[in-house]
Amino acid sequence: MTTVPAVPAVASHARTPRTPRTLLTDADIDLLLRLIDLPTAGPLETDEPARLWEAQREYARAATGFTVVHHEPADRSVLDRPGVPTVVRAAAGPGFLYCQPNLVLRLGPAQARTVMFNVHLDTVACHEPGRRDGAVVRGRGAVDAKGPAVALLAGIRDAVRRDPAIGTEVSVLVQAVSGEEGGALGTFGTRPLVESGFVGELNVFCEPTGLRYLPRATASATARVRVAGRGAIDDRPGDGHNATVLLGYLAQHLAAELTGDGGGHACVAGLHTGNLHNRVYGTGDLLVNLAYADEAAGARLTARLEHAVATGVDRFRAAFAAVPELARTAADAAAVTSVHWDKRDLPALAGDDPWLDALMAAADIPAWPATEPAFTCDAIWLAGAPAATAVLGPGDLAANNAHADGEFVAIADLAAFADQVSRLLLAFRAAPGRPATPG
Numbered sequence: 001m002t003t004v005p006a007v008p009a010v011a012s013h014a015r016t017p018r019t020p021r022t023l024l025t026d027a028d029i030d031l032l033l034r035l036i037d038l039p040t041a042g043p044l045e046t047d048e049p050a051r052l053w054e055a056q057r058e059y060a061r062a063a064t065g066f067t068v069v070h071h072e073p074a075d076r077s078v079l080d081r082p083g084v085p086t087v088v089r090a091a092a093g094p095g096f097l098y099c100q101p102n103l104v105l106r107l108g109p110a111q112a113r114t115v116m117f118n119v120h121l122d123t124v125a126c127h128e129p130g131r132r133d134g135a136v137v138r139g140r141g142a143v144d145a146k147g148p149a150v151a152l153l154a155g156i157r158d159a160v161r162r163d164p165a166i167g168t169e170v171s172v173l174v175q176a177v178s179g180e181e182g183g184a185l186g187t188f189g190t191r192p193l194v195e196s197g198f199v200g201e202l203n204v205f206c207e208p209t210g211l212r213y214l215p216r217a218t219a220s221a222t223a224r225v226r227v228a229g230r231g232a233i234d235d236r237p238g239d240g241h242n243a244t245v246l247l248g249y250l251a252q253h254l255a256a257e258l259t260g261d262g263g264g265h266a267c268v269a270g271l272h273t274g275n276l277h278n279r280v281y282g283t284g285d286l287l288v289n290l291a292y293a294d295e296a297a298g299a300r301l302t303a304r305l306e307h308a309v310a311t312g313v314d315r316f317r318a319a320f321a322a323v324p325e326l327a328r329t330a331a332d333a334a335a336v337t338s339v340h341w342d343k344r345d346l347p348a349l350a351g352d353d354p355w356l357d358a359l360m361a362a363a364d365i366p367a368w369p370a371t372e373p374a375f376t377c378d379a380i381w382l383a384g385a386p387a388a389t390a391v392l393g394p395g396d397l398a399a400n401n402a403h404a405d406g407e408f409v410a411i412a413d414l415a416a417f418a419d420q421v422s423r424l425l426l427a428f429r430a431a432p433g434r435p436a437t438p439g
Contacts, residue, residue, distance in 0.1 A: 023154045023418040024411060029132060031062050032150040032414075035121070036130030036139035042100050044091055044182025045125040049099065052178050055121050055146075056103040059176055063105050063153055065160065065167060066174065070104035070198065073097040074179075074188040084187045085222070085343040100178035102189050104198050107156065108171030115428055116173040116200035117156075117421075118190060118378060119149040120180035124403045136408045143395040143409040144402035148206040149176065151394065151414040155421025163426055170429050173198055177378070185346065186378035194381045201434050202359070202388045204424070205379040208395040208402065211416055213360050214368035215351025215390050217379040218264070220291045221298060221344040223305050225250060227273075229329070229336035231282035237325045241336055243284035244273040246316060246329055250337075251286055253312035258288070258304060263297025266290050266305070287342075293374065294350045306339055313337050347383035355434045356388040363427040365392065365420050388434055393417060 035058060038051040060068050078084070079092050100122065108114075123141040130139035137147060152174065159166045166172065175198060179189030205217075229241025251268050258266035266288055273284030288305060292298040313333045320326040329336075360367065368374075368391075382389040394413035401407045 021158075021419050022415060023158050023422065024151065024415050025154070028150050028154050029137065029411070031058070032137055032142070032147055033130040033132065033139070034058055035146045035150065036128075036137070036141050039127040040122050040141065040178075041125045041127065042122050042178060042182055042184070043096055044087065044184055045123075048127070050122065050178075052100055052121060056101065056176055059121065059149065060103060060105060062150075063107075063174065064157065066105040066107045068103070069106045070193070070196075071101060073099075073101045074192045078188050078192050081187070083343065083346050085183055085185060087183050087342065088187060097188060100188065102178060102193055103176040104193060105174040105176070106171060107160075108167045108169075110171065112169055112171040113428070113433065114171040114173055114200035115425060116175065116198065116203045117152055117206060118175040118177065118203065119152060119206045120145050120177050120189070120378070121149060122178045122181050124181050126405070128405070128407060133408075135412065136410050138406070138408040140407055142407050143208050143400040144397060144407070145206055145208075145393065147395070147409040147414050148208070148393040148417060151418040152206055152421055155418035156425065158418065158422040159425035162422065163429055165429050166425050170425065171200075172425070173200055180378055185343070185376070186381055190378035191381045194385070199382070199385065199387060202356070202428055203379075203382050203385075203390075205377055205389070205391045206393045207377050207391050208393050208397050208400065209368060209391055210396050211392070211394055211413070211420060212366045212368040213390040213392045214374060215349070215353060215356055216293065216374035217349040217383075217391060218291050218293050218374050218376050219298060219346040219348040219380050220289055220376055221302050221346070222342040223288045223290065223302070224340040224342055225254075225286040225288065225309055226338050226340055227282070227284050227336050228338070229282040229332065232280040234278045234280065237280045238328060240280045241282045241329045241332060242326055243281050245320075245326060246333060246337065247271055247273065247284050247286045249316050249319075250309065250312045253315065254288055254305070254308050257308040257311070258290075258301070261297065261301060261304070263294060264290060264292030264301050266301065291376065292348060294348050298345070298348065302341070302344055309337065309339055347380050349379050349383045349389060351389065353388050356390060359388070359424070359427055359431050360390070362431065363420065363423040365424065386436060392420065
C-alpha cells in the first residue's frame with residue numbers, strides 16, 4: 001500500500017457499539033498464516049523470489065464456490081503505456097512480470113449484477129513469518145493486505161449462506177493482484193484487469209481504512225530535478241558545478257513555493273549528489289512528490305513545480321554570481337538544471353456518489369470523514385468509470401505497523417470487516433441498480 005496519513009486508533013472510528021458476529025474460523029486464521037509465510041514482496045521491493053503464484057493458488061483453493069477466470073501475468077505491452085512509473089520500466093527485466101501474476105475469481109454468472117473486490121497479495125520487503133499471538137495475527141501482510149483478503153472470503157461465505165441470491169442473481173468478482181507495492185501503482189496489476197472488464201457495478205478496494213468507506217483516492221506525480229554539470233576537486237571548487245549547493249538551494253525554494261494549493265500538496269524528498277567530503281559533485285538529483293485529489297489539481301501542481309524550478313534557478317544565479325567558488329555554477333545553472341518526471345498524469349478518484357452513500361448507509365458502514373485527507377491506492381484506476389468505487393478495510397496502516405517491523409492485525413477487526421462485507425453484499429442485493437448519472 002502506498003503512503004497513508006495516520007488516523008486515530010480503530011476503536012475510535014465506530015459510530016455506535018457493534019459486536020461483530022464470529023465469522024472467522026480457525027481455518028481462516030490458518031489460511032492467513034500460510035499466506036503470510038509465503039514471501040510475496042515483488043522485485044521492486046527485494047531481490048528475493050516472490051512466491052505470488054503459490055499465494056494466489058492457496059487463496060483460490062480457499063475461495064469455495066468461486067471459479068478461476070484469470071490467472072496470469074500482464075502482457076509486457078502494459079509497461080509501455082502512459083503513466084507507468086520510471087522505476088517500473090527500469091526494473092522490468094526478464095521474468096519481472098512473470099513472477100507477479102494476477103488472479104481473478106468469479107462467483108455467479110457473468111451477466112448478473114456484480115460486486116468486485118480488489119485485494120493485493122504482494123507486500124513490502126523484510127518478510128516476517130506469521131504467528132497468532134492471542135487476539136492478534138502478526139507477520140508481513142497481516143494488515144496490508146493478506147488479513148483483509150482472508151476476511152473478505154469469510155464475509156462472502158456468510159453472505160451466500162444468508163441469501164442464496166448471492167452467487168446466482170448477484171455475482172462477486174475478486175481481484176487478487178500483484179504490483180500494488182513498490183511504487184508500481186497497479187500499472188501491471190489492477191489497471192489491466194480493470195481495462196479487461198473485470199469490474200462491477202460496485203467496486204471495493206480492500207485497504208486499511210479503520211472500517212470506514214472512503215470514496216476517494218489521491219494520485220501523485222514525482223519530479224526529478226536533475227543537475228548534470230562537471231565536478232571538481234576540493235582544492236579548486238570554482239572550476240566545477242556544485243550540484244549540492246544548487247539542489248540544496250532549490251529544495252528550500254520549492255518547499256516555500258509549492259504551498260497553499262487546496263487540491264494537493266508537495267513533499268520535497270530525497271536529495272543525492274555524493275558521499276565524499278573532498279570533491280565538488282557536478283551531478284545530482286532532487287525528488288519532489290506531488291499528491292493531488294483530482295486531475296486539474298495535478299496539472300496545476302506539475303506546472304507550478306516547473307515554474308518554481310525556473311524561478312529558483314534565476315534566484316540562485318543572482319545570489320551566487322559574485323561568489324568565486326560558485327560563480328560558474330551560477331552562470332551555468334539554467335543550462336545544467338532540468339526537470340524529469342518519474343511519473344505524472346495519473347488519474348485520481350474523486351468520489352461523489354449518492355447511490356454509494358445510500359448503499360453504505362443501508363449496510364451500516366460509516367464514512368471516512370470528509371475533513372480527513374484521502375490516500376493513494378489502486379482505486380485510482382476506476383476514476384471516471386460508470387460504477388461506484390470505495391476503499392474499505394480493517395485496521396490502520398500506522399497503528400498496525402504496516403510497512404514496518406511488527407506488523408499485526410486484530411482478529412476482531414478482521415471479523416468486523418467480514419461482517420461488513422456480508423452486510424454490504426446483502427444491501428447490494430436489495431438495492432436498486434446504480435443510475436448512469438449519480439443523483
